[in-house]
Amino acid sequence: MALTHNTDKILVPEGIYADARGRIIALPEFPTAHAMIIESTVGAVRGNHYHHHESHLMYVVSGRMIYLEQQEDGEMLMLDVEPGGAVVSPRGLAHATVFPERSVIAVLSDVDRGGDRYESEVVRVDPLQHQVDISHLYSGPQVTP
Numbered sequence: 620m621a622l623t624h625n626t627d628k629i630l631v632p633e634g635i636y637a638d639a640r641g642r643i644i645a646l647p648e649f650p651t652a653h654a655m656i657i658e659s660t661v662g663a664v665r666g667n668h669y670h671h672h673e674s675h676l677m678y679v680v681s682g683r684m685i686y687l688e689q690q691e692d693g694e695m696l697m698l699d700v701e702p703g704g705a706v707v708s709p710r711g712l713a714h715a716t717v718f719p720e721r722s723v724i725a726v727l728s729d730v731d732r733g734g735d736r737y738e739s740e741v742v743r744v745d746p747l748q749h750q751v752d753i754s755h756l757y758s759g760p761q762v763t764p
Contacts, residue, residue, distance in 0.1 A: 654727050668741045
């Protein structure tokens with residue numbers, strides 16, 4: 620399986636406005652119907668699925684996120700996303716995230732994830748983190764459900 624590290628897919632905030640009170644971070648533009656904050660422990664693995672109709676933007680607030688995405692041609696995209704970076708996970712493409720350290724991400728979804736809508740939208744796939752070598756980014760234990 621081919622592997623790409625196309626860092627052009629990592630988005631940065633539209634702007635950061637700072638003064639004596641702190642900062643306001645304007646996230647990259649994304650059509651949003653649902654928003655959430657996800658906290659992950661060291662080694663947490665999330666995803667390993669694709670969505671029929673949903674795309675979402677994941678913005679790393681703190682920590683680090685290894686983002687894996689299987690492209691339509693079978694190539695695997697692997698990104699090491701640090702605080703201040705965001706990635707859009709497009710509908711129909713399998714994706715997974717591995718958190719090598721305690722992390723907080725903000726997720727903006729273009730569909731409402733409330734109630735049972737999320738599970739009916741998701742199709743599970745074989746673990747992407749087992750299909751590529753991520754050991755240069757994280758080699759510790761993985762926490763899965």
